[in-house]
Amino acid sequence: MAQDNERARSQSSAPDVAYRDDPRDFAGKIAIFQYLTVLVFVFLVSGFWQLQVQDPERYVEAAERNRIKSTPLLAARGKILDRDGRVIVDNHTSYSLLLNRDQIKWEHLPAIGAALQLDYDDLKTAIRRNTRPQIIIKDQLSRDDIAWIEAHQDESAYPEMQLIQSWRRQYPQNGFAAHVTGYVGEISENDLNLPQFSEYHQGDIVGKDGLEKQYDKTLRGVDGQQRVQVDNFGHERQMETTQPAVSGTDLKTTLDLDLQAVAELAMQGKRGGVVALDPRNGEVLAMMSSPSFDPNKFTGRISRKDWNEIMTDPYKPLLNRAIQAEFAPGSTFKPIVALAGLESGTIDDETTFHCTGAASFYGNTYHCWQHHGHGIISLHRALRESCDVFFYNVANKMGIDRLAEYADIAGIGHKTGIDLPNERESTMPSTKWKERLSRQKWYAGETISVGIGQGAVTVSPLELAAALGGIANRGKWMQPHLVADTKPVLSRTGHFNRDNIEKVISGMYAVVNEPGGTGHNAALPGINVCGKTGTAQLASNKFLKGTSAGRNMKDNAWFLAYAPQEAPEIIVVALFENGEHGPNASWIVRDVMKAYFDKKERKSKGLELLTETQDHLTATTLVPSHFVEATPQR
Amino acid sequence: MGIRSIKELDWPLIIVTLILSGLGIIQVYSATSGTKWDGAWQKQIIWVITGLIMMWGIAVIGYQSLMGKVLYLYAVVIGLLFATTLIGNKVFGSTRWIRIGGFTLQPSEFVKIVLILAIARYLVEFVRPGTTLTWGDIGKLGIVVGFPMVLVMKQPDLGTSLTYIPIFVAGILMAGLRWKQILILSLVLAVTLPIGYNLLKPYQRDRLVSFKYPERDPKGTGFQVIQSRIAVGNGGMWGRGAKDSSQTHLGFLPVPHTDFIFSSFAEEHGFVGIVIALVLYFLLIMQVVQNAQTANDRAGLYVCMGVAALLLFHVLVNVGMVVGKMPITGIPLPLMSSGGSNTWSIFLMLGLVNGVRLRRFVN
Numbered sequence: 001m002a003q004d005n006e007r008a009r010s011q012s013s014a015p016d017v018a019y020r021d022d023p024r025d026f027a028g029k030i031a032i033f034q035y036l037t038v039l040v041f042v043f044l045v046s047g048f049w050q051l052q053v054q055d056p057e058r059y060v061e062a063a064e065r066n067r068i069k070s071t072p073l074l075a076a077r078g079k080i081l082d083r084d085g086r087v088i089v090d091n092h093t094s095y096s097l098l099l100n101r102d103q104i105k106w107e108h109l110p111a112i113g114a115a116l117q118l119d120y121d122d123l124k125t126a127i128r129r130n131t132r133p134q135i136i137i138k139d140q141l142s143r144d145d146i147a148w149i150e151a152h153q154d155e156s157a158y159p160e161m162q163l164i165q166s167w168r169r170q171y172p173q174n175g176f177a178a179h180v181t182g183y184v185g186e187i188s189e190n191d192l193n194l195p196q197f198s199e200y201h202q203g204d205i206v207g208k209d210g211l212e213k214q215y216d217k218t219l220r221g222v223d224g225q226q227r228v229q230v231d232n233f234g235h236e237r238q239m240e241t242t243q244p245a246v247s248g249t250d251l252k253t254t255l256d257l258d259l260q261a262v263a264e265l266a267m268q269g270k271r272g273g274v275v276a277l278d279p280r281n282g283e284v285l286a287m288m289s290s291p292s293f294d295p296n297k298f299t300g301r302i303s304r305k306d307w308n309e310i311m312t313d314p315y316k317p318l319l320n321r322a323i324q325a326e327f328a329p330g331s332t333f334k335p336i337v338a339l340a341g342l343e344s345g346t347i348d349d350e351t352t353f354h355c356t357g358a359a360s361f362y363g364n365t366y367h368c369w370q371h372h373g374h375g376i377i378s379l380h381r382a383l384r385e386s387c388d389v390f391f392y393n394v395a396n397k398m399g400i401d402r403l404a405e406y407a408d409i410a411g412i413g414h415k416t417g418i419d420l421p422n423e424r425e426s427t428m429p430s431t432k433w434k435e436r437l438s439r440q441k442w443y444a445g446e447t448i449s450v451g452i453g454q455g456a457v458t459v460s461p462l463e464l465a466a467a468l469g470g471i472a473n474r475g476k477w478m479q480p481h482l483v484a485d486t487k488p489v490l491s492r493t494g495h496f497n498r499d500n501i502e503k504v505i506s507g508m509y510a511v512v513n514e515p516g517g518t519g520h521n522a523a524l525p526g527i528n529v530c531g532k533t534g535t536a537q538l539a540s541n542k543f544l545k546g547t548s549a550g551r552n553m554k555d556n557a558w559f560l561a562y563a564p565q566e567a568p569e570i571i572v573v574a575l576f577e578n579g580e581h582g583p584n585a586s587w588i589v590r591d592v593m594k595a596y597f598d599k600k601e602r603k604s605k606g607l608e609l610l611t612e613t614q615d616h617l618t619a620t621t622l623v624p625s626h627f628v629e630a631t632p633q634r
Numbered sequence: 635m636g637i638r639s640i641k642e643l644d645w646p647l648i649i650v651t652l653i654l655s656g657l658g659i660i661q662v663y664s665a666t667s668g669t670k671w672d673g674a675w676q677k678q679i680i681w682v683i684t685g686l687i688m689m690w691g692i693a694v695i696g697y698q699s700l701m702g703k704v705l706y707l708y709a710v711v712i713g714l715l716f717a718t719t720l721i722g723n724k725v726f727g728s729t730r731w732i733r734i735g736g737f738t739l740q741p742s743e744f745v746k747i748v749l750i751l752a753i754a755r756y757l758v759e760f761v762r763p764g765t766t767l768t769w770g771d772i773g774k775l776g777i778v779v780g781f782p783m784v785l786v787m788k789q790p791d792l793g794t795s796l797t798y799i800p801i802f803v804a805g806i807l808m809a810g811l812r813w814k815q816i817l818i819l820s821l822v823l824a825v826t827l828p829i830g831y832n833l834l835k836p837y838q839r840d841r842l843v844s845f846k847y848p849e850r851d852p853k854g855t856g857f858q859v860i861q862s863r864i865a866v867g868n869g870g871m872w873g874r875g876a877k878d879s880s881q882t883h884l885g886f887l888p889v890p891h892t893d894f895i896f897s898s899f900a901e902e903h904g905f906v907g908i909v910i911a912l913v914l915y916f917l918l919i920m921q922v923v924q925n926a927q928t929a930n931d932r933a934g935l936y937v938c939m940g941v942a943a944l945l946l947f948h949v950l951v952n953v954g955m956v957v958g959k960m961p962i963t964g965i966p967l968p969l970m971s972s973g974g975s976n977t978w979s980i981f982l983m984l985g986l987v988n989g990v991r992l993r994r995f996v997n
Contacts, residue, residue, distance in 0.1 A: 026808070026927075026935060027927070029807065029808055030923060030926060030927060030939070033804075033923060033939065033942065033943070034920065034923060036946075037916065037919055037920070037923075037942075037946055038916075040946060040949070040950045041912055041915075041916050043950075043954075043959070044912060044949070044950070044953045044954060044957065044959075045908075045909060045912060047953075047954070047957030047958070047959045048866060048900065048905055048908050048909075048957055049905065050957075051863060051866045051867040051957060051958075052866060052867060052869055052870050052871060052900065052904060052905040052908075053870075053871055053905050055867065056867050056868070056869075056870040056871070058867060059863065059864045059865075059866070059867020059868050060867065060868050060870065062860075062864045062867070062868075063864050063865070063867075063868035063880055063881050063886075066861075066864065066880065066881065066884070066886050067880040067881075067884055067886075229880075229884070230884070231884040231885045231886075232884060232885035232886045233885060237884065
């Protein structure tokens with residue numbers, strides 16, 4: 001080693017031959033190393049440039065996501081109230097399970113799915129499609145679910161699980177007012193792609209029908225967030241700002257639960273719809289459709305069995321007959337024909353026709369419901385006794401287009417524009433209408449049936465209530481609406497001769513109050529009720545005529561009434577499908593109307609109302625128990 | 635060569651070194667306060683001060699006399715590596731440390747210094763000036779470097795063993811190779827790399843490739859890569875400061891005081907801070923290279939270039955890992971990462987460089 005040392009020393013102590021011989025040799029290599037060093041540093045600085053200067057937002061957000069564990073605070077939906085502030089649709093608390101996206105391990109999903117009865121594939125797609133950091137995978141957890149989650153949400157099992165408090169929508173039982181309230185459900189894939197749902201996210205609960213849908217933006221709240229700073233091990237370090245949830249706005253409706261309850265009771269076991277309006281301002285006091293459905297079944301994930309049951313029901317319980325059932329109005333259309341006749345100068349109150357129980361027009365015989373005839377008859381009695389021959393003649397004389405002109409003012413042929421989704425349009429035939437529809441000419445013979453509300457003319461209960469309500473309101477048609485405290489909207493005004501309107505109204509008064517009238521059932525002591533019956537043939541439909549189905553199908557019963565005669569405050573329309581005779585529907589109308597005036601009287605006397613107006617009362621408490629427990633109606 | 639030699643030391647180099655060490659101590663303090671590593675900064679101060687003394691000592695002893703005893707030194711470090719295998723402390727599944735008195739020492743760190751000296755000695759002694767290396771020379775040097783490399787790789791400590799390569803490469807390139815040799819060596823490397831890769835343990839393989847696709851396993855091997863990148867990006871232009879550096883302080887950065895100290899530094903001081911730090915590293919390396927240029931003999935030049943290459947490799951691999959451009963190999967950042975053996979080893983190398991400075995060629 002000493003020798004080695006010696007050699008090394010001699011090497012270095014002697015003038016360095018190599019260094020002297022070719023200094024450029026090393027100089028070049030050192031220069032290359034220096035350039036290489038510059039390159040390395042440029043490379044490293046560029047790396048920081050990319051992360052810190054070019055795109056820092058991404059990483060700042062990522063750091064934020066790391067450090068903040070945010071738990072959604074779900075906002076309660078606004079309640080739906082009746083006109084007195086009584087709760088129709090309420091919320092009650094429940095629990096939901098969410099998964100924190102950052103912590104999701106795919107191998108955990110089968111076990112979580114199995115424990116909570118969720119389909120593994122559904123779960124996978126739900127997580128893939130959802131873009132939020134937290135995904136709610138099950139609502140309305142059962143006691144067992146919660147117990148299982150609490151036992152398994154720790155670090156060692158499935159730390160991605162988190163229980164949060166949520167709200168469950170609570171609707172009245174047994175489909176009470178279900179068609180008006182509608183229901184909520186998870187937003188569908190299709191809806192998410194629509195522009196009007198741009199603010200919504202996967203998994204959001206939205207109104208699917210009825211007021212829930214129409215006023216979704218009002219009712220839905222703004223979810224808040226609770227933010228906690230956590231470290232890498234999930235330990236909570238400190239609370240950050242909490243953004244509280246903002247509940248949705250309560251929706252006060254024009255509905256009167258008392259009237260609604262009476263209407264629901266009266267229609268029990270029947271099919272059809274009932275509408276009660278205040279003709280002065282268009283407020284809907286009651287609206288029901290039967291058969292109904294239980295919206296509570298829709299609030300979470302509806303079971304396949306329940307869904308199929310509802311969808312395959314031949315009587316279509318989801319259909320809101322009050323605004324979607326388009327049927328011939330039958331004789332309830334006659335006041336409109338009468339007004340058109342008077343206004344157009346076709347008839348006056350002296351004009352008479354001879355009813356022999358039938359009449360012949362254009363080679364066809366048209367019958368009156370009164371087979372032995374009404375004899376010589378003028379307007380007042382024709383309305384009172386609902387003489388078909390009289391109105392055949394009026395319509396024939398007037399012609400379809402002049403009739404259509406006045407029906408149009410009454411709103412027949414239009415939607416009412418009520419604040420509910422999916423209203424159907426009524427139909428008023430005319431020459432132009434037929435031309436547009438089938439490119440065929442109108443035959444004068446077709447006018448005859450329209451004169452008694454048959455043929456192509458169709459209305460929904462709401463459209464009929466609005467049309468006759470306008471007449472009752474002396475020629476001012478108000479747009480029906482369901483939300484309280486909104487300014488009434490005038491749809492149309494008919495600049496009619498006041499006398500002519502009074503003549504029609506007087507005829508309708510006679511229907512209920514004079515001997516020979518068809519609507520005696522609806523009479524209320526001390527109140528001048530005006531009404532009109534209607535028995536609308538389904539068999540007059542040309543598709544059904546002559547078929548066994550047509551023969552077996554009983555006529556629809558209609559009844560409408562408003563009161564008091566001098567200044568109507570309420571108009572009620574009932575459609576009783578296959579009710580055979582108009583008078584069969586009159587009981588329903590009478591019950592609702594009586595409830596209205598009873599309530600008014602009690603109020604004026606300062607007596608207690610039928611039901612207390614306390615917030616905690618839900619609609620179900622109003623409905624007599626036998627109704628609540630009744631089996632679903634067909 | 636007495637106390638007066640202090641004046642003759644490379645003071646620009648020492649000043650840059652002290653600034654970087656200071657930044658390191660402050661960063662260690664900031665990154666570990668309130669964690670289980672609390673107090674690491676105090677130890678680091680001790681490592682730096684003792685390191686400075688060692689540096690001076692080595693400078694005074696001189697690289698030439700150390701080169702003269704390189705066979706003993708080589709035998710000692712190889713012996714320590716074997717001892718580590720036999721009686722070392724197992725930490726994180728790897729046996730790298732050996733207990734000597736109250737300290738734990740990482741012998742593989744000191745292998746670097748011995749290899750620098752051994753290569754310089756060989757090149758000066760067996761390679762005639764003005765000639766290029768023969769295959770025999772390359773082979774012998776390969777064995778000198780390869781033997782400890784294999785031992786360290788077996789610990790297993792892939793990162794540290796890889797740091798021996800730049801010492802070897804710098805040595806043979808500075809001594810001189812023919813283009814043909816460079817070509818053949820590149821080809822051999824191209825063939826052996828995939829084989830070597832397959833010989834690695836699976837976790838090492840995962841770590842090597844995860845920097846490219848960290849998202850594939852964000853909770854496993856990709857975690858450190860992702861979290862380091864987030865920390866760096868979170869720093870932005872001006873940095874978050876010591877209080878708001880959430881990645882560092884909430885434990886998302888793995889080992890924020892050792893291998894990932896530069897992530898933590900980047901989060902707290904931003905782009906501006908890292909540019910300053912990288913400029914300091916650049917000056918450090920350039921100053922070492924300057925000492926190579928003014929060395930009094932070939933041996934001094936080889937020593938300085940070996941140190942320069944090693945420092946460049948450390949900075950490239952560690953900082954490259956921090957920005958997600960290099961695999962995670964677990965090698966520390968010179969002067970800033972806390973740790974005794976690593977700090978001492980760097981100061982010892984800088985002592986060699988200062989020794990060259992003390993004996994520099996003066997015209």
